[in-house]
Amino acid sequence: MQSLTHVGDDRYSSRRSREPARSGLALAAFSLGLGLAELLTPAGLATLIGLPDTRRTRLVLRALGARELLAGVGLLARPRSAGWLWSRVLGDAVDLTLLGDGFNRRRAKVGRLIAATAAVAGVTAIDTFSAARQSRSTSLERILAPIHVFRTITINREPSEVYEFWRDLRNLPRFMAHLESVEVSGQKSRWRAKGPAGMVIGWDAEVVSDEPGVRLAWTSVEGSTRVPNRGVVRFNRAPGRRGTEVQVELKYEPPAGAVGAAFAKLFGEEPSQQIDGDLRRLKQVLETGEVLQSDASIHRGMHPARPARNTDSVQLKGAAE
Amino acid sequence: MKANCWMGKKKVSVEDVPDPKILNSHDAIIRVTSTAICGSDLHLYNGYVPSMEHGDVLGHEFMGEVVEVGSSVRKLRVGDRVVVPFPIACGKCYSCQQGTTSLCENSNPNAWLAEKMWGHSPCGIFGYSHLLGGFAGGQAEYVRVPFADFGPIKVPAHLSDDQVLFLSDILPTGYMGAEMCDIQPGQVIAVWGAGPVGQFAIASAKLLGAERVIAIDRYAYRLNMAAEKAGATDVINYEETDVHEALLEMTGGRGPDACIDAVGLESHSHGPVYALDRAKQALMIESDRPLALRQAIRECRNGGIVSVSGVYGGFVDTFPMGVVVNRALTIKSGQCHAHRYLAPLLERIERGDLDPSFVITHRLPLSEAARGFELFNKKLDACEKVVLKAA
Numbered sequence: 001m002q003s004l005t006h007v008g009d010d011r012y013s014s015r016r017s018r019e020p021a022r023s024g025l026a027l028a029a030f031s032l033g034l035g036l037a038e039l040l041t042p043a044g045l046a047t048l049i050g051l052p053d054t055r056r057t058r059l060v061l062r063a064l065g066a067r068e069l070l071a072g073v074g075l076l077a078r079p080r081s082a083g084w085l086w087s088r089v090l091g092d093a094v095d096l097t098l099l100g101d102g103f104n105r106r107r108a109k110v111g112r113l114i115a116a117t118a119a120v121a122g123v124t125a126i127d128t129f130s131a132a133r134q135s136r137s138t139s140l141e142r143i144l145a146p147i148h149v150f151r152t153i154t155i156n157r158e159p160s161e162v163y164e165f166w167r168d169l170r171n172l173p174r175f176m177a178h179l180e181s182v183e184v185s186g187q188k189s190r191w192r193a194k195g196p197a198g199m200v201i202g203w204d205a206e207v208v209s210d211e212p213g214v215r216l217a218w219t220s221v222e223g224s225t226r227v228p229n230r231g232v233v234r235f236n237r238a239p240g241r242r243g244t245e246v247q248v249e250l251k252y253e254p255p256a257g258a259v260g261a262a263f264a265k266l267f268g269e270e271p272s273q274q275i276d277g278d279l280r281r282l283k284q285v286l287e288t289g290e291v292l293q294s295d296a297s298i299h300r301g302m303h304p305a306r307p308a309r310n311t312d313s314v315q316l317k318g319a320a321e
Numbered sequence: 322m323k324a325n326c327w328m329g330k331k332k333v334s335v336e337d338v339p340d341p342k343i344l345n346s347h348d349a350i351i352r353v354t355s356t357a358i359c360g361s362d363l364h365l366y367n368g369y370v371p372s373m374e375h376g377d378v379l380g381h382e383f384m385g386e387v388v389e390v391g392s393s394v395r396k397l398r399v400g401d402r403v404v405v406p407f408p409i410a411c412g413k414c415y416s417c418q419q420g421t422t423s424l425c426e427n428s429n430p431n432a433w434l435a436e437k438m439w440g441h442s443p444c445g446i447f448g449y450s451h452l453l454g455g456f457a458g459g460q461a462e463y464v465r466v467p468f469a470d471f472g473p474i475k476v477p478a479h480l481s482d483d484q485v486l487f488l489s490d491i492l493p494t495g496y497m498g499a500e501m502c503d504i505q506p507g508q509v510i511a512v513w514g515a516g517p518v519g520q521f522a523i524a525s526a527k528l529l530g531a532e533r534v535i536a537i538d539r540y541a542y543r544l545n546m547a548a549e550k551a552g553a554t555d556v557i558n559y560e561e562t563d564v565h566e567a568l569l570e571m572t573g574g575r576g577p578d579a580c581i582d583a584v585g586l587e588s589h590s591h592g593p594v595y596a597l598d599r600a601k602q603a604l605m606i607e608s609d610r611p612l613a614l615r616q617a618i619r620e621c622r623n624g625g626i627v628s629v630s631g632v633y634g635g636f637v638d639t640f641p642m643g644v645v646v647n648r649a650l651t652i653k654s655g656q657c658h659a660h661r662y663l664a665p666l667l668e669r670i671e672r673g674d675l676d677p678s679f680v681i682t683h684r685l686p687l688s689e690a691a692r693g694f695e696l697f698n699k700k701l702d703a704c705e706k707v708v709l710k711a712a
Contacts, residue, residue, distance in 0.1 A: 280432055283414075
């Protein structure tokens with residue numbers, strides 16, 4: 001079992017996604033430079049690429065310059081955006097069309113036009129490659145990347161109390177929205193989670209490290225699931241008599257295909273937000289005895305009390321203090 | 322039951338809605354006898370608070386009789402007459418135990434939404450948008466009150482609804498506004514806004530020992546109330562008098578020791594700066610227009626305190642941070658931690674130190690809530706405070 005104690009940089013960013021950002025930024029700089037040149041010195045640029053310096057050429061170049069600036073700013077703001085990268089590809093296609101049209105114009109310098117067309121074709125290749133890679137990694141990362149969440153919350157209870165509550169794994173569905181049930185037998189437990197469209201995903205887990213009042217770690221049993229997962233929770237005494245800092249770290253490795261996709265959907269777009277909600281409910285259960293619901297809003301016609309978002313799947317078992 | 326619902330910008334109407342139910346074991350259901358329209362309800366009415374939904378039941382100032390309690394409720398019983406503080410607070414979390422109940426860590430089921438907007442979430446509030454929990458409000462015949470053992474305060478039968486209703490919000494809010502000024506004997510306090518919270522801030526500043534309390538507004542009837550009922554020693558009508566010159570004159574050129582902003586995000590003024598703020602707000606460049614706050618900061622004496630009771634929701638523009646730093650000002654603020662003021666203020670009312678009912682200018686049946694909102698919003702008929710009688 002791989003230890004989850006030291007996660008280093010991996011916790012906040014993944015190395016894999018840095019590179020597209022770098023190429024996105026380089027393309028942004030290119031767009032900004034070219035855009036400025038087209039806007040400010042259309043005459044010089046026209047001569048450089050072999051087009052006749054007419055009013056029409058300058059107008060077209062200025063328009064293209066404005067487009068480049070827009071794409072540049074867009075990419076600068078979101079260098080990983082496949083959308084902005086594809087916008088560059090589209091722009092390249094327009095440039096190539098206009099350059100092709102240039103060959104039919106009188107007074108065009110064919111040699112320079114060929115050089116310019118070759119340069120744009122090269123840029124087009126780079127743009128297409130970057131955009132395609134980004135599109136693929138955006139959609140695949142979302143489904144295939146291990147879901148790795150590290151969240152923390154402070155609970156106004158002794159570390160031993162919070163540990164005891166968590167150690168009885170049957171309590172987990174009381175605050176973990178996606179869990180249906182956890183059955184415990186010895187060190188092993190059977191977990192069942194609700195998937196989309198009534199699908200149930202189940203796996204066996206075992207406790208692999210248990211330091212009462214301090215730390216608890218578990219992992220799914222190999223072969224019991226196609227979604228290997230493991231977690232560790234630490235119970236640190238909070239400074240200033242503020243109770244316990246609960247630190248949760250979860251890692252899921254969903255496979256490709258339907259099961260993985262269903263699993264990814266369980267966590268929605270932002271798994272950390274889901275875990276935040278779970279921890280907030282844990283805090284409510286431990287501090288007040290139950291999960292607070294908010295109530296009657298009659299929006300869209302009259303209907304009975306409407307529970308708050310994300311809490312409807314949490315069972316309100318017993319409200320004892 | 323009947324309830325006053327938010328139906329869009331500048332539109333409220335009393336609708337038939339389902340009766341509230343006990344949803345948590347700490348809940349109580351209250352039959353509302355009196356409820357009021359708060360100045361902060363006008364921010365909802367005028368569409369300045371995001372995440373309101375069609376049909377949301379409004380109202381966070383209310384009182385009434387307990388008609389049902391959940392299985393974990395120990396202190397409240399059916400039949401008790403109670404006033405309910407507007408922040409929903411659990412009483413068990415660190416913030417509640419520190420007395421800062423408007424920062425309750427457990428009472429906003431939509432905390433994730435508030436965190437997106439403000440970084441961390443404050444408490445939930447009755448009838449005050451989904452950002453603050455999506456709780457149905459108390460401008461209704463019945464209302465569900467979570468954490469019933471911690472929030473509501475029982476009130477004695479010999480005090481009328483009108484005398485105790487404002488414990489729910491505006492009285493403690495005005496009091497906290499004055500308390501944040503750390504008033505020392507001989508000090509001069511200036512209060513921007515002579516609405517109901519401003520009136521109570523003025524009255525509280527006097528109770529806390531201020532020598533001179535200056536009310537600033539543009540409505541003569543409100544300034545009259547401040548002088549005659551709340552105890553303001555001076556008033557400034559900013560449409561007739563230059564506030565800066567007047568404050569210098571009243572304070573020997575020092576400026577007030579503390580300034581209270583009891584206006585909030587829909588402040589008014591005149592001149593090009595006001596027009597610019599209105600335009601920026603309309604274009605959504607800034608969400609809140611802080612004209613009173615900017616002036617309060619400018620006018621405050623060196624090293625003084627600016628206490629912000631008025632409601633702000635998002636962003637303000639052209640904030641005079643240079644004034645704050647270079648003149649060593651302290652800014653204090655917060656939604657009122659109403660719970661901690663309930664018992665002491667009830668005691669003051671019982672002793673006769675204070676009769677908060679002086680702010681009431683209109684008593685209407687709940688069914689006329691829409692008219693109440695219009696009167697209050699447009700300041701028609703010398704409207705200062707509207708109380709709705711639900712039963």
